[in-house]
Amino acid sequence: MGQLKDRTALIIGSATGIGRAVALSFAAEGANVIIADRKQAIERAALVKDIKKTGKRAIDCHCDVMIEEDVQAALATALKFGGGRLDILVNNAGIGLPMTNFADMNWADWQRVMDINLRGVAYGMHNALPIMLKQGYGRIINTASQLAHKPAAQASAYSASKAAIVALSTAVAQEVASKGVTVNCVCPGPTDTASWRSSDPIWTAKKVADLPISRVASPEEIAPAYVFLASSDASFMIGQSVSPNGGDVSW
Numbered sequence: 001m002g003q004l005k006d007r008t009a010l011i012i013g014s015a016t017g018i019g020r021a022v023a024l025s026f027a028a029e030g031a032n033v034i035i036a037d038r039k040q041a042i043e044r045a046a047l048v049k050d051i052k053k054t055g056k057r058a059i060d061c062h063c064d065v066m067i068e069e070d071v072q073a074a075l076a077t078a079l080k081f082g083g084g085r086l087d088i089l090v091n092n093a094g095i096g097l098p099m100t101n102f103a104d105m106n107w108a109d110w111q112r113v114m115d116i117n118l119r120g121v122a123y124g125m126h127n128a129l130p131i132m133l134k135q136g137y138g139r140i141i142n143t144a145s146q147l148a149h150k151p152a153a154q155a156s157a158y159s160a161s162k163a164a165i166v167a168l169s170t171a172v173a174q175e176v177a178s179k180g181v182t183v184n185c186v187c188p189g190p191t192d193t194a195s196w197r198s199s200d201p202i203w204t205a206k207k208v209a210d211l212p213i214s215r216v217a218s219p220e221e222i223a224p225a226y227v228f229l230a231s232s233d234a235s236f237m238i239g240q241s242v243s244p245n246g247g248d249v250s251w
Contacts, residue, residue: 004029008034010089011034018193036063038062038093096155142184146190148166148187171239
């Protein structure tokens with residue numbers, strides 16, 4: 001307990017699923033949290049209420065990661081909330097697509113996945129880094145996927161976007177590590193989220209059968225990886241991919 005005592009954390013993509021579990025885990029470890037997500041005002045408000053029950057401070061804001069000005073506004077809100085500091089940024093917003101052969105890919109769908117999953121992360125990092133570099137401290141954690149390391153057939157756009165997040169994170173991590181800022185990724189395996197539950201049931205059944213642990217994760221089982229990377233214990237973690245994936249990728 002208390003690994004993140006009095007830290008200020010902005011979590012983009014936190015109204016539901018893994019992001020929600022991360023926000024609650026951060027609060028349980030002592031952080032004050034800004035919940036940012038696209039729309040989902042009811043879910044955001046409910047999460048703020050749950051965090052406040054823990055005795056920590058929390059606010060929420062709208063943030064569409066396809067719009068850089070929205071990301072900048074969320075960071076400005078976080079800075080004001082944190083009294084001029086931003087200690088932790090989690091870039092967790094992302095989408096997938098229905099299982100699609102690459103030969104049948106619609107380029108508009110491809111671009112939307114890249115804009116949200118990759119450019120959204122880039123916007124968050126690009127605008128947070130000047131703040132963190134100036135204060136000489138920061139933790140940036142980007143959500144990738146085990147599909148970054150083990151791409152799946154009919155998930156080409158999603159796999160490519162998540163692999164690009166890993167590469168981007170590792171490159172930027174090397175630029176800022178000596179200045180007190182760490183950049184790392186979490187690469188979750190199959191997790192019981194709305195996105196997982198809406199996936200092709202034939203594919204999800206096969207995925208579960210292939211997992212050594214023979215089940216999907218709960219969001220609460222993924223969140224500790226983010227807590228670790230946000231903590232002082234992860235000071236030597238630079239450009240790494242932490243992979244809670246039930247044994248799907250041993251990497």
